[in-house]
Amino acid sequence: MSAHCQLTGAQPGFGKNISHSHRRTSRRFDPNIQRKRYWLPSEGRHVRLTLSARAIKTVDSIGIEAAVARIRARGGKV
Secondary structure, eight states: SSSOOOOTOOOOOOEEEOOOOOOEEEEOOOOEEEEEEEEEEETTEEEEEEEEEEHHHHHHHHHHHHHHHHHHTOOOOO
8 A cells, every 4th residue: 555645646755764863764654544434325335435534624624525526636546
């Protein structure tokens, strides 16, 4: 499972760890990605989405139908 959100498009960010001696090593800032299953009434089936924690809150506020419409508008498969 890749670390990107289907709704918001959140992806990992990259940066550096800096030690006490100030040596720098690469690191990755992963978004909080969850797999969540929703009931889609218009199609009469469940859909499993890969969403960030922020996107889950967005789905709660705008509804699953509008969220799926946004995902499809971005070219995503549901």
